Amino acid sequence: MAFDAGATASLWGLEGPLVHAIRSDLCLQGWGWVGADAMARDVLADVFRKVNAVRPTWREGQPDWTIPTNILIERTRCARCHGPLPEGRPKFCSDLCKASHSSSQHSARETKERVATAMAVQLI
Numbered sequence: 862m863a864f865d866a867g868a869t870a871s872l873w874g875l876e877g878p879l880v881h882a883i884r885s886d887l888c889l890q891g892w893g894w895v896g897a898d899a900m901a902r903d904v905l906a907d908v909f910r911k912v913n914a915v916r917p918t919w920r921e922g923q924p925d926w927t928i929p930t931n932i933l934i935e936r937t938r939c940a941r942c943h944g945p946l947p948e949g950r951p952k953f954c955s956d957l958c959k960a961s962h963s964s965s966q967h968s969a970r971e972t973k974e975r976v977a978t979a980m981a982v983q984l985i
């Protein structure tokens with residue numbers, strides 16, 4: 862559902878939160894952590910196999926995957942506010958923009974994990 866809704870670019874993006882949610886639910890039912898973890902991973906492995914999902918390589922999972930190797934793209938605008946970058950600042954125009962960007966990325970990640978966890982718990 863989150864994949865179809867565009868909340869994540871890959872089914873693999875939900876793997877961590879789903880393993881956590883399933884394992885957590887099994888532990889609350891009395892399973893030991895090791896057994897619950899193995900069961901959660903088995904359940905997800907079956908799901909990924911059924912949809913023929915192919916795990917990406919480590920490099921494919923990095924944010925710069927779409928930039929070919931050995932090509933540097935010089936940024937001229939701030940990644941946060943899109944203002945011009947001062948000399949010596951490669952990505953953000955100020956410490957405020959850098960901190961703000963980091964905070965919003967963190968919030969977005971936490972929100973996605975909470976949504977995925979809630980969805981997984983409903984499925985169990």
Ligand SMILES: [Zn+2]
Nearest residue numbers: 939942954958
């Ligand atoms: Zn900025």
